[in-house]
Structure formats: C-alpha cells, structure tokens
Amino acid sequence: MSTIRFEPIEEQYLPEVLSIYNHYVEHTTVSFHTELLSLAQMRAQIINVPAHYKSYVIIEEQDAQDNSVVSNAESTPVIAGYILITPHKNKQAYDVTAEVTIYLKPGQTGKGLGGKSLTFLEQAGVASGFHVLIATVCTENANSIALFERYGYEKCAHFREVGYKFGRRLDIASYQKIIG
Incomplete structure (x- = not known):
C-alpha cells in the first residue's frame, strides 16, 4: 500500500524535478x-516566486510490508512528480487567478496521482485566496484534458497553431475552474 504527501519544493528536490521536466521537454x-x-533556470521558475504561489513535490511512500516477518522498516519515499500554482499573468488584477500544473514522473501515471494532486492544488489555491484556477494544456495531451474536465474545469479558450515543436504546429487550450 502507498500513501501520498505533498512537500514544498526545496533545493534538495530540484535535480529530480528538473529531470522530470526535462523528460517532457525532450520527448513530448x-x-x-x-x-x-x-x-538555475528551474530554480528561478519554481523557488523564487511570490509566497502565495506554491510548488510541491509529490511523494509516494510505499509501505514496507511482509506478512511473514515482523519488520520495523520505514516506508520508502519516491518522488512521483511535482505540482505548481504559478502566476497566470504578471499584472496585479490577475492576482486572484493562478495557473495550475501537474508533472508526473514517467511510469507514475494511471495511479490516481493526477486527481489527488489536483484536489490538493485546489485546496492550496483556496487557502492562498485564489478565485480562479487555470490549466493550459497542449491539445494533444488527452489525458490531462480528461483529468481537468473530470474535476469540473471548463474549456474557456483554444489557441490554434501557437506552438511549434517536433516539426508540428500545436494548439493549446485553457481550462478554468472558479474555486472561491
């Protein structure tokens, strides 16, 4: 059995967070x-932001269980991904709105971590006084779109051919949810 917890991203987590992110840069x-x-670029994007914006690692702890032997073994923590609440735009009127992002480590998808992470992000967003959360997703990312829609986010924008990667023109869509 495993448990999930969220910890603020600190310096010791940055190499793993960078590795997760760069996987997505390189392959997706x-x-x-x-x-x-x-x-240094990752540090600047995640750690040096105003206090009400938050960044967390997703830590999955696998309980050490062996029914045949009584063990005092502790759980083994694994960084399963990271999540962000970041500025939507850099203008004061947008301070009630935040962008939410979820990056799961390859091999950690399909375990319910996205939904648990999104619920946590929404609770953190309410606690930080945000009114609206926005997720911006490449329209090729059907799993993320399905996740946000399942949790009540509504499509509010579609930008056609605004990105160019791997020799293809890419669309993005924004999904929003009013939380407070």
Missing part, C-alpha cells in the same frame, strides 16, 4: 520548451 509536447532547462 506537454512542455513547449524546445531546449532542456538548467538547474
């Missing part, structure tokens, strides 16, 4: 970066 259209980020 989930990220619209076309060049790998450096540790």
Whole structure:
C-alpha cells in the first residue's frame, strides 16, 4: 500500500524535478520548451516566486510490508512528480487567478496521482485566496484534458497553431475552474 504527501519544493528536490521536466521537454509536447532547462533556470521558475504561489513535490511512500516477518522498516519515499500554482499573468488584477500544473514522473501515471494532486492544488489555491484556477494544456495531451474536465474545469479558450515543436504546429487550450 502507498500513501501520498505533498512537500514544498526545496533545493534538495530540484535535480529530480528538473529531470522530470526535462523528460517532457525532450520527448513530448506537454512542455513547449524546445531546449532542456538548467538547474538555475528551474530554480528561478519554481523557488523564487511570490509566497502565495506554491510548488510541491509529490511523494509516494510505499509501505514496507511482509506478512511473514515482523519488520520495523520505514516506508520508502519516491518522488512521483511535482505540482505548481504559478502566476497566470504578471499584472496585479490577475492576482486572484493562478495557473495550475501537474508533472508526473514517467511510469507514475494511471495511479490516481493526477486527481489527488489536483484536489490538493485546489485546496492550496483556496487557502492562498485564489478565485480562479487555470490549466493550459497542449491539445494533444488527452489525458490531462480528461483529468481537468473530470474535476469540473471548463474549456474557456483554444489557441490554434501557437506552438511549434517536433516539426508540428500545436494548439493549446485553457481550462478554468472558479474555486472561491
């Protein structure tokens, strides 16, 4: 059995977070970066933001269980991904709105982590005083679109051919949910 917890991203988590993100940069259209980020670039995007915006690692703890032997073994923590609440736009009137993002480590999808992460992000958003959360997704990312729609996010924008990656023109769509 495993449990999930969320911890604020601190310096010791940055190499793993960077590795997760750069996987998406290099292999998918989930990220619209076309060049790998450096540790310094990742640090600037995640750690040095105003206090009411939050970044968390998703830690999955696998309980050490062996029915034949009584064990005092602790659970084994694994970073399963990371989640962000970031500024929607850099203008004061938008301070009641935040962008939400979920990046799961390859191999960690299909375990319910996306839904648990989104619920956590919404609770953190309410606690930080946000009124609206927005998710912007490449329209090729059907799993993310399905997740946001399942949790009550409504499509509010569709931008055609605004990205170019892997020799293809890409659309993005924005989904929003009023939370407070």
